[in-house]
Amino acid sequence: MLFIAASFDVKKAVTNITNAEEAVISCENHGFEDGDIVQIYSGWGRLNHRAVRVKNATLDSFVAEEIDTRNTTFFPSGTGAGSVRKVLEFIQISKYLNPSISGGDPKPVTVKFMDEDTETTLNDGFSAVTESFEIDADQFGTPAYQAMVELSESQTDTILKKVLKSGDMIFTPCTIALNENVKLAEGSIMTNSVAVNGNGRITRYNKQ
Incomplete structure (x- = not known):
């Protein structure tokens, strides 16, 4: 969820x-x-x-x-x-589909010191995390839809909460961008796309 x-x-x-x-x-x-x-x-x-x-x-x-x-x-x-x-308040985002995630991977940097004959690979942090998903366009007007509209317009910090089947929770600090233009596709429902741009480390907790 x-x-x-x-x-x-x-x-x-x-x-x-x-x-x-x-x-x-x-x-x-x-x-x-x-x-x-x-x-x-x-x-x-x-x-x-x-x-x-x-x-x-x-x-x-x-x-x-x-x-x-x-x-x-x-x-x-x-x-x-x-x-x-x-x-x-956390508001549930209902009827979402096609979730995807990228980033969060190590950023290797290869260097060669002048006094050595082999290269060295160093880890220079991690790449930014971005996630995306779509929501049923019929969610228009719901509290979650309205919240995402307001967060998109202001681009203020928020937190995305995922609840796994185990009950564990993952919190992602982020900004949200909701595309209010409805996506049309033959043989599929109409959807709106949502982009999640991480701006801090995630935190995972066990179910209380």
Whole structure:
């Protein structure tokens, strides 16, 4: 099943994120509860835009479940502050078909050092993730359709949520682009195409 984050609470300031097996995020009077899904904006590039599940919430802090920030090369101590916002509503996208995904693959770079006679292949990060699918054109006017129209027009950040048959959930930070022009094909239903442009790392969680 597919869901789109249609609304968010206002951003709240994050004053510190710890380097830990599961990062502790300091955010005064955040109001979050265990199990909430929030989006993090952080000075750490590997955490920026990422969707996380709230765990062990207290008045002024919470744990970002399964977010490991112990590597201070990737997560320099004291530089992860930013902001956080809670997802208020996920709306299910019904009657979708022809899903596809590309990107997310390693980007190899081949170099040859002057003092060596063989080339070396290095990994230079990962390519951007893009996904696409089509929806039944008769979904026009539904809450999910309207949400995607608004997100397409504003090109603001959102989160795509996938629920697998196992109950596991995958959250993809992204922007959405809905093509409102109906696609016509003989012998097939009329559809609208939707593009999902990832702008951060995905997060996968087991069913609660």
